[in-house]
Structures are given as structure tokens and as C-alpha cells.
């Protein structure tokens with residue numbers, strides 16, 4: 790699927806660029822020797838960068854020290870977090 794129609798960048802190309810270390814849209818474009826034109830793809834590329842970075846860092850899972858406490862009067866149940 791094309792993410793950037795202006796530069797003919799598809800999702801596999803962007804995913805590979807992120808896997809190769811791209812941490813910004815500019816570095817993704819730079820890996821392919823192009824620049825953003827209309828900019829409509831920027832949010833999608835940014836989302837792929839963020840999700841790829843989170844997966845690479847192992848931060849997709851909730852941290853054990855994080856606790857969610859509902860505010861007063863909230864209908865949300867308390868969630869037990871293992872120590």
C-alpha cells in the first residue's frame with residue numbers, strides 16, 4: 790500500500806527505513822533521496838515511526854510500575870497490577 794503517493798513510498802519501504810533507524814519523517818524521506826511534497830503522508834509515516842520505535846524498545850507492554858487509578862466518582866474498576 791502506498792503511504793506517500795508523491796514519492797511512491799509504500800508501507801514496506803517506510804517500515805524498513807524505520808527498522809534501519811529512521812526516527813523522523815525527514816530521515817525516512819532522506820533514506821530514499823526524496824522530500825515531502827504535499828505532506829498528506831506525514832501523519833501516517835510519523836505513526837509508523839512511533840509504533841516501530843515503541844516495538845523496538847519493548848515499550849508496547851504496560852510498565853509494571855504504572856497504575857491506573859480512576860478519579861473520584863468514576864465507574865472504572867480498579868485494576869490490580871502485579872508487583
Ligand code: FES
Pocket residue numbers: 792793794795796824825826827828829830831
Ligand atoms: S503523499 Fe507524501 S508528500 Fe504527498
